[in-house]
Amino acid sequence: MxxxxxxxxxxxxxxxxxxxxxxxxxxxxxxxxxxxxxxxxxxxxxxxxxxxxxxxxxxxxxxxxxxxxxxxxxxxxxxxxxxxxxxxxxxxxxxxxxxxxxxxxxxxxxxxxxxxxxxxxxxxxxxxxxxxxxxxARYRYHADDAPRALFTEREVSVLRLMAGGYSNKEIARAMFLAEGTVKNYVSVILDKLDTRDRTRAVLKAITLRVI
CATH class of the missing domain: 3.40.50.2300 (Response regulator)
Structure with a gap:
């Protein structure tokens, strides 16, 4: 034990x-x-x-x-x-x-x-x-901080799991995807939000009402 x-x-x-x-x-x-x-x-x-x-x-x-x-x-x-x-x-x-x-x-x-x-x-x-x-309410981004492109339903699902602290492997298991596929989704999400890490991406997604 x-x-x-x-x-x-x-x-x-x-x-x-x-x-x-x-x-x-x-x-x-x-x-x-x-x-x-x-x-x-x-x-x-x-x-x-x-x-x-x-x-x-x-x-x-x-x-x-x-x-x-x-x-x-x-x-x-x-x-x-x-x-x-x-x-x-x-x-x-x-x-x-x-x-x-x-x-x-x-x-x-x-x-x-x-x-x-x-x-x-x-x-x-x-x-x-x-x-x-x-x-x-506290962190409203300006227009030039808006996402570069709209999010797909699958990307929003990945973002929600990222917000819960799940790793790529755990997200892959939960969504029945290959881990490499999840990694690609995360890269696309970071690019759309113009952020360099997962934490900032989640915070910005919350602010912009993506999740």
Missing amino acids: SAPLRIALADDQMLVRAGLRALLERLGLSIAFEADDGQALLDRLADTPVDVILSDIRMPGLDGIDALLRLRARGDRTPVLLLTTFDDSELLLRATEAGAQGFLLKDAAPEDLRDAIVRVAAGEVLLQPVSTEPVR
Whole structure:
């Protein structure tokens, strides 16, 4: 039997941390330590490695995104799953560019929380749990940012799976396609959206109401 995933939990509210700790432990995960702000999180990570960091975005002092930037700057690639609320959506692009692997709404179901932690620990990127409407309202692209061509129904299906953090192999399996075919679809999608990576493509597709 494999050892439970070790989680670093960062939130400035003690009651929130206590609730999350109880929930995660009930789900079979292990809390390596808790931190009440970004600096405390960084200090503990220096000598206590974990499998996944579960952190609130908004914290006094050093917030979740600034802590993430400093973590990546010192070469620490530990997966980070950020807890967010609907009004946090303006931080989505900034957090993604800082190196976050995923976002989860604070009112997510327990099974969704566990699934998200397991998936980011395995190297996946999760963007879908964030409400798309506030993102669209906040990041409206100008006319010259519109897609270079319309998307086919199949390309939209691939984009939706990309948004869920699925790899090319997983998309191929889900859509009964060859992995090489999926790779070609992804290349076409990136070209149509004029983006250089999958994360930016998904965010831009959400903004432009493609998905």
